[in-house]
Amino acid sequence: MAEGNGSAGAEKSATCVSCHGEHGNSMVATFPKLAQQHATYLEKQLLAFKNGTRKDPMMATIAKGLSEKDILDIAAYYEEQKISANALPKPEPDDDEDDDIPAQTEADIQKMLSQGADLYRNGDIAREVSACIACHGPTAEGNKPAGFPSLKSQHADYLIKTLTDFKNGNRSNNPDNMMVMIAKKMTLDEIKAVAYRISVM
Numbered sequence: 001m002a003e004g005n006g007s008a009g010a011e012k013s014a015t016c017v018s019c020h021g022e023h024g025n026s027m028v029a030t031f032p033k034l035a036q037q038h039a040t041y042l043e044k045q046l047l048a049f050k051n052g053t054r055k056d057p058m059m060a061t062i063a064k065g066l067s068e069k070d071i072l073d074i075a076a077y078y079e080e081q082k083i084s085a086n087a088l089p090k091p092e093p094d095d096d097e098d099d100d101i102p103a104q105t106e107a108d109i110q111k112m113l114s115q116g117a118d119l120y121r122n123g124d125i126a127r128e129v130s131a132c133i134a135c136h137g138p139t140a141e142g143n144k145p146a147g148f149p150s151l152k153s154q155h156a157d158y159l160i161k162t163l164t165d166f167k168n169g170n171r172s173n174n175p176d177n178m179m180v181m182i183a184k185k186m187t188l189d190e191i192k193a194v195a196y197r198i199s200v201m
């Protein structure tokens with residue numbers, strides 16, 4: 001595909017700000033940050049929303065209104081933006097004994113982050129869960145020529161949602177999406193641990 005024009009993209013991205021934030025740094029945990037993401041990956045996802053192979057009601061409407069030139073320009077713009085760091089996930093003490101949500105202490109959070117870091121670096125060979133680092137890289141910035149997206153500082157809630165979509169077959173916008181194979185082998189606890197770890201990389 002041709003190269004987009006980032007300054008044209010800045011103007012065209014005005015309608016994205018309400019959900020994806022200023023400069024693509026969304027402040028809402030279920031709306032992904034787009035800042036610093038590889039333009040080629042953004043183009044691929046926008047085309048998938050446009051042709052319906054990746055399903056999301058909000059993004060379907062938005063993407064249908066974009067021409068191929070708009071997509072190239074907007075993708076170039078977001079790639080040029082700098083992603084903002086996330087704070088460490090906050091422990092959410094929950095001592096309400098009326099519900100069945102287990103209490104979470106600071107120590108629980110640290111344990112979860114270290115499980116996530118181990119999975120990210122080493123995967124789980126016995127269960128054929130590939131190490132994320134192999135494709136998404138040591139700083140989670142991905143590998144643009146290879147088509148591996150950046151995950152760096154992405155919101156944990158979005159990562160959990162999209163990994164669960166891969167696992168359940170709700171996101172598979174190409175016939176043999178390797179993420180589907182990987183996510184199917186992960187438990188929900190592993191998905192959460194790796195998502196929180198990635199969110200603070």
Ligand code: HEM
Pocket residue numbers: 012013015016017018019020030031032033034042045046055056058059062074161162
């Ligand atoms: C996801 C672009 C406007 C809500 C995405 C993704 C892209 C994108 C590239 C995929 C991100 C990824 O895979 O990491 C844009 C652009 C917009 C726009 C270029 C403006 C032209 C909006 C608006 C909303 C919205 C206005 C809210 C009403 C969402 C949501 C997702 C998403 C909820 C996650 C979908 C999912 O879970 O699969 N957007 N967006 N976007 N966007 Fe937008």
Ligand code: HEM
Pocket residue numbers: 032044119120129130131132133134135136147148149150151159162163173177178179182194
């Ligand atoms: C996409 C996480 C391992 C290749 C993604 C996304 C997430 C993710 C969250 C979606 C990004 C977004 O929506 O912005 C992980 C985790 C891994 C892992 C947690 C380890 C457990 C791998 C490996 C490979 C890989 C080993 C290569 C063999 C890809 C590719 C995409 C992707 C190609 C884009 C898929 C698409 O276009 O829909 N990964 N990944 N990932 N990952 Fe991974």
